[in-house]
Amino acid sequence: MAVGRNGRFSGLLVVAGLLAGSWTGFGQEKKSEKVVVAGTPAAAxxxxxxxxxVTDGSVTVGGQVIAYRAVAGTLTVGATATQDATIGFDGKTLPDAQVNSPDKDKPEDAPATARIFYTAYFKKDAAAEHRPVTFLYNGGPGSATMWLHMGSFGPKRVAIPDAEHQEGAPYAIVSNESSLLDVTDLVFIDAPGTGFSRIYGKDKEKAFWGTDQDAHAFERFIRRFLSKYDRWNSPKYLFGESYGTPRSAVLSADLQNVDLNGIILLSQILSFDNSVDGPKWNPGVDQAYALALPTYAATAFYHHKLPTQPAALEPFLAxxxxxxxxxxxxxxxQGSELPEAKRQEIxxxxxxxxxxxxxxxxxxxLRVAGGVFSKQLQTxxxxxxxxxxxxxxGPDLDPLSGDAEYDPQxxxxxxxxxAAINDYMRKQLKYGEQQTYLPGAYSDPSFSWDLRHQAPGGPSATEQEGGTNVMPDLADTMKANPRMKVMLAGGYYDLATPYFEGKFEMHHLQIPQKLQSNISYHYYEAGHMVYVNEAVLKQFHADVAxxxxxxxxxx
Structure with a gap:
């Protein structure tokens, strides 16, 4: 999630510097340059x-009792492939590694590493080698994966009222009847610098906080996980939400010689030119307004703001x-050449x-950005x-503003x-004593995201023009592995990544027409986090399973 101006988390997708290369975020104040104070102590x-x-538990899904083993722990990865090959799972240099050890008195000069936290759930008494394993993560960029972990397919979930702001704690942490453990083992991964994941070493922020750097870290994590748990011959799946969807695209292309069985993309955005949060800073590229329009219509339908209320939602959206x-x-x-009569008609x-x-x-x-629509619909x-x-x-913070100042959801x-992730981790998974769980990396004064990206076979990241677009990465994976399938899911009421945007991107992938049949589409009467609605979660589980x-x- 992104952090809003009032310091509360306000979004699962933070796309920064869509065009100019500066990181601002949706509804987030632009970060100032970090100030280095004389006498700052050396890195510890x-x-x-x-x-x-390691703990044991059970969950009932579809009337079936599933016993599982949960592992809450970390794997350490290096910032480069060469460095990564010299370190063990615990981050220590391997005895036979031919590397120059950093000066022990200057740990800040050590190569950057990321200690990545994960929670893995393994079904007991299953043929592990051939049982599917799914890697799940949220987005941000800069968000922990507590949302998917405590909301979607883990064995426990936090039960909250749908489309309402409930009273404060205590919150109900319940057994999840929609857990995906009935069909796959699950690995929830916190991105470097979030949750219990931490980054260390020289230029650690540059090493892990960026489109390509982030995907490389996840790639190395997955390879290490497959090795540690002997899962190389298991069917493998990626499940990313929000910014986790461009991560999945880049990650899938990075996973050379690892044929994935499938990719599940929830609330997708692959080309940031399609974001309706900032099109006014991208004049002349108007498709974001058109791609968001069906979500505007769904929202107005839901709140009964249309001059004529249609009988049903989906035919109306078509x-x-x-x-x-x-x-x-x-x-x-047509821009300024649009005739006035036509302008009035539109x-x-x-x-x-x-x-x-x-x-x-x-x-x-005729152009309404997402934040403007959020503010004006019920003004x-x-x-x-x-x-x-x-x-x-929710109530307006400033009745006179033109844009929404926060996200009521x-x-x-x-x-x-x-509250749920902290309570669950410490009490049931027995992990995290004296550690701080970071919902996101946004509170770090050094946090910024490098959106530059080099597509497979494309120009270097420093030579790339236009907004970040990882559609070529997914297309490259689908062509290299033509048996792999992709499931696209989204909510009709998602203004962060409008559902029609994802559909548009899929139909513009640079793939042979016959590979379009490898993509399936699933949309629900919910928002960005479709699993917040318990009825939708049950259907979502059935579709993913x-x-x-x-x-x-x-x-």
Whole structure:
């Protein structure tokens, strides 16, 4: 999640510097340059890794009692492939490694390493070698994976009311009847610098906080995990949410000689030019407005803000999708050459699909960014509409502002997830004593994200023009492994990564037409985190389980 101006976590997707290369984040104040104070003490030596914790438990899924073993622990990876080959799982230099040891008195000069925290759940009495294993992670970039861990498919989940801000603690941590342990072992991974994961060494932030650097770290983690637990011959899956979806694209291409059985992409964005959070800083690239329009329509439908309420949501959205990429996109591409009569006609049609006043739409030049829509849809009630899940709403912080100042959905659920992960880790998994669980890396004054990216066979990251786009990476993986399947999932009420954006990206992958049949689409009446809605979670489980069962044998 991203941290908002008021210091609370406000989003699972933080895309920074979409065009100019500076990291700002959605709803986040731009970071100032780090100030180095004279006399700053040298970096402390890398502490010994805490011992892994192994516990046992059980969960009932579909009437089946599943006994499992949970491992909460860490694996250490290097910042480069050469360095990574010289260190053990615990981060210590291997005895036969031919490397120059750093000066013991200058630990800050040691090569950068990341101690990556994970929680793995293994079904007992299963043929482990051939049992599927799924690697799950949230996004940010800079978010821990407590959201997926405590909300989706782990054996425990935090139960919170759907589309409401409940009272404070105690929160209910319950057995998860929708756990995915019925079909796959699970590995929840906290990104470097989040959760219980930590980074060390020289230029550690540059080594791990960036599009390519992050994917390389996850690649090395997965290889080490497969080696430690003898899972090289297991069916393998990636499951990323939000920024975890571009991570999955890059990671899949990085995993050379590791054929994945499948990739599950939840709340996708692969090309940041498609983000509706910042298109005003990207003038002339108008497709983000069109791709967000169906989500605007779904949101207005939900809150009964349309001038005429349609009978059903999905047929209505199909109509909006067609108009968005047709007449609306054509009008936007004309810019100032759009005739005035046509401009009035488009504004009237937009009013019918969004509920926003025609006069406002004309002043906005027919272009409404995500934060603007969140603020304007219910402004007559001094109410801000949710961003991650537009079914949520809350009081305006500033009735006179043009954009939303916070995300009511984030405010409604963040405390519950933070409390749940800390309580669960310490009491049930017996891990984390005297450690701080970081929901995100955003509080670190050194945190910034390098969005530069080198696509497979493409120009170097320093020569790349335009916004970050990892569609070539996913396309490269699909062509190299034409039996691999991709499942795309999303919520109709997601304003952070609108569902139609993901669909658009998939239909523009640089792959042969026949490989399009390897992609399946699943959409739900929920937001960015579809699992917040318990009924949707059950259906989501059924869909993901069916996807894994149909692909684990390479069908």
């Amino acid at each position: 030596p890398v502490p010994a890794a805490p011992a892994d914790s 109509e909006v999708e067609q108009w968005a990429l047709g007449e609306y996109m054509t009008a936007l591409l 504004a009237t049609k937009l009013h019918g699909y969004t509920g926003l006043p025609v006069a406002y739409l004309l002043r906005a030049n 007559d009630e001094d109410t801000t509409t949710g961003r991650l899940d537009s079914r949520f709403k 984030s405010q409604a659920i963040s405390s519950a997830y933070t 069916a996807f894994i069962k149909s692909t684990e044998s390479g069908k």
